[in-house]
Amino acid sequence: MDTKDTGLALKLAVEAGDLQQVRRLLESGADANFQEQQNGWSPLHSAVQRDRADLVKLLLAHCADPCLRKHNGATALIIAGIEGNVQVLQLLLDAGADVNERDLHGFTALMEAAGRGHVEALRFLHSRGAQVNMARDPPTERQALRQGGATALMDAAEGGHVEAVRALLEMGAEVAARDLRLRGALEHALLKGPEERAEDTVRLLLHHGADVNARDAEGKTPLILAVEKRRRLGLVRLLLEQGHVDLDSKDHEGRTALQVAVELGLGEVARLLCHKGARVDYCDLVANAINNYDNDLARFLLGQGAPEPAPPPTPTWRPRSLRWGRALSRLHGSNRKLINKLKICPDKEYKIADTPGGGVYLGLLEDQEVAVKVFVQGSECAGRELSALKSGQDSSRLVTLLACESHEANLYVCMTLCEWTLEEFLEHRPQPAQGDEDKWARQVLHSVFEAVRELHLQRAHAHQDLQPQNILIDAAHGIRLADFDQSVQLAEPAKVTQAVRTDLQALGRLVVYMLLKGDVPFEQLSAMHHRKVWRLCPERETRDLTRCLLTPQQAQEHPLGSLLGHPFFWEWQSRYRTLRNVGNESDIKRCNLRGAIVQLLRLEPSERSLSFTQWTSKVDSCVLGQMNNFYKNKPHLCYTDSVQDLLRFIRNIGEHIDEDCNREMKARLGDPAVYFLRTFPDLLMHVYKRLQHSEFRRHFPQLPLPAGPGVLEMEVPGGQALGADP
Structure with missing residues (x-):
């Protein structure tokens, strides 16, 4: 058998728990540090996972490396923390394992032991130097999503392991420590702790000074979280027993614990909060109770001084959008809960477009019609989108950022609502006769070039995803550039960098796409070599312009500003x-x-x-x-x-x-x-x-094209002129 075969046989023998076979293989030269390819498990990892101290001792005696890592960065010691076997932990530490070593997600053996309630293992690891207050340090991409930063105390509290929580507090665990979402052990116990042990865990943490008025990254206090997660009445009562609890604290959506209780139909909790003195003189508490068919609660709230529900709005509102008007009317008349000033319903009926992060939906921002792009809060895509939209003054060439709202883990970016994508519109517009001048296509392309030039020079960003679906037509017949979640910021706006060249090459293909009337899909053009794209050009001016855009050397010599005066754009x-x-x-x-x-x-x-x-x-x-x-x-x-x-x-x-x-x-x-x-x-x-x-x-002409609306005046599907008043 070769080294690989004997190593695999050794691992299988360990997994089978066959001590004699493991000894025979080791004595015959089997590699104690063999690792299988899929996940990087070694014989030592498997022995620890199976809680076999005898196998661990034998493998270590044959030079098994206690610091060897699986593909996820876990060592034998971290796996031993999961199992909680003190004897195995001691063998590994005596062999040279680092008591504070982390896997790729930031977990230590102490954290793993805490999350499973292994009290003796916790005490032993602490005696060998384990850092009680070490926080999880995950990869950068997870930190961007505010994932990570938890401590062993938070893990124990989340698991409802009361004795482990007690032991960690005795070791000096900081009850005030917060993770990247600004949540401490108390919040972890409230959010995920087992129902049957949550009260004991919460009581212990409160006894050791946990802050009952702390606010997490969404502005939620422990009281709001306890109500929101529909915990037992006893757990809410336990929090209310803290004399200094702020009953009327609001989260970032402006909701209090009472409002959450009413919205979720938690009548007993709502009554308890009112009896403790929670304010009832704001928001639509009574209307929410009625919507939940809880008339008893509605009458109770009215008796506590809550205002009568506001009368239904008069039917004076009319949508401006022709394409989205019916859906917007239904959204306006719905009882959707507002996210601050935004009404949105993330259903298929209201979806405008799909995106990798979550989609684009119709929305109403204080009755203003908007397009709402949904992101995971803190994601890189959201950061790039906002960076580009906030980088300059409002523009008629780019979609306008109107507001940003956050709710739970999502960010809602509200922008100009447009009627069509360029791809959709091109499918329905009447085409010029063969050989006739296509003024419309040149006017659209000139507007797109102007938008990209503004993005590069005034906003110092490159788009990186220019395609017909990301070029929109608004209700005023104007062309607007959209979708900046792949954009990059330019250190030197006037310099033709690789990012700028990417945009220019996309523009070159867009020119050909438009003049071929969309007959060749843009995705197909994007996959073609630039010489093949040139051969598709219907005239010399088009061919020269696309050569300037697609060829890196030509792009360096012909910046976008000068190309706006190219003969291609002349009528x-x-x-x-x-x-x-x-x-x-x-x-x-x-x-x-x-x-x-x-x-x-x-x-x-x-x-x-x-x-x-x-x-x-x-x-x-x-x-x-x-x-x-x-x-x-x-x-x-x-x-x-x-x-x-x-x-x-x-x-x-x-x-x-x-x-x-x-x-x-x-x-x-x-x-x-x-x-x-x-x-x-x-x-x-x-x-x-x-x-x-x-x-x-x-x-040469100085102003090759007229500016302003009216360029797209034509019939669209349904027989309605684009942008006409309803």
Whole structure:
């Protein structure tokens, strides 16, 4: 047998409790420190778990390592704490185990013994130097969720092990210690202690000075927790016997112990609290009792001075949202308990979208319609979302943070309610005819580019999850960027970092997605190599823009701000006007071959395949002949196949085509903007590339797109115009 086989045989023999077989294997050279692959158990771990001191002693004598850890970081000593065998604990400590060693979740042997009520083991470990007040130190991701920080005393109290609690207190355990959720041993006993032993545990802790008015991370006192967990009346009475208990303390949701008791239908507890002097002159105590069909309690509360329930609201409220109006009306009329000022019902009927953390739901914030994104309180995703939303002033390009509310372990982030995602809207909008200009797509993309630019430069964040589902359309027809739970903060907003490049590459794919009308799913585009994405681009301007966005070197040279002026965003008439304006330069009109602009526009030998290299053979011959007739007496000005002559030709056509004498010419060409842009699809990009860093860029449009609402005015599912008033 090889080493692995003998090690496995040794572990199996230990698990079977076969002392003689274990001895034979060890004497024949079996590895006492063999560990199985799945969880890292060794023979020593198994011997301790089976509470076999004889096997433990034999293994240690054959060099078993008492400090060897399982995959979860547990050592044999920590497992021995679970079993509580003092003899085994002594063997391990004498062999060199550290009495205060922790597993990966922060547990020590003392904590494990306390959680199971092993009093003798506790006393022994303490005598060997175990730290009674050591707090659990879990991994960072669990600390972010406020998990951890508990002590052995809290573990003993949670298990209802009264004698273990007593022993730890005698050893100097701090009854005032708090875990990361700011809960002490008293709160642990109230929340999870076994019913039959909870009162004895609580009484002992109170006797040793546990603070009956302490507040946890949610603002709850021990009294609120005792009521909330529906404990026996005797346990609540025990807390009330403390003369200094604050009956009217409120948690972070503004609820007192009495309010919790009424909401949960705990009539006896509510009556006891009232008899002890709890206030009844606030909130809807009577209405809550009636909703629970407890009319006796409602009458009792009225007799104690509680106000009459408020009359039902008048039916004047109307939803503004067309898409979500019916669901919002039902939510408004429901009796859902408010979370401070927020009404939300986390049911499928009110869900807007799924998220990894919990979903996005419809909500009402003091009757204002909101979208509510639910997170685990303290999670990294929640922190990233809030960091991005709080990083600057309100913006019409990003969803607006309206409020944050917390309840139990959840955080509710209230934001602008929008009607559609871009993906949903694109499925229903009427598409332009083949070959026609898609102004709507360019306007949407321009708004998205502006939003991302603001996010990068003004808010110093990169989105990291740009996709059609995260681009929303609000009721005012505006585009809003949303979902920042994957965002990262930028140390240098103006620098093109990897995080910024990720956003730019997503924008490049979004451009192609929009112009292909969503026919290729965004997920498929995201998986493609950028060269394959370029090949899908329907025109030269799109291809150049996506190359600038998808290629890291190009992204470094073309920051997002400069790309907002890219010809892609120019409407066709603006593109045509640019060509005319360039053709109106004096050096071009006068055919000055030495002019600066003529030199800049000159074709290189490698560019002979461009569509306009022999342009005179591609334009309408009758129109070209008619235009050359103007130069019968100046043959040197007749049009040739040069770039400058084509631009001069375009300029002259534009200046004279609407004259009465040129009606036939106009009939042949149609709209000159469409004619020239389709005939020479790469001319504009040639002009742009050659002139963009020169003085002649003055001919480029300065405001490529109009701003403001109205861009999305169209019919949507159900025959309603998006954003129209109900």
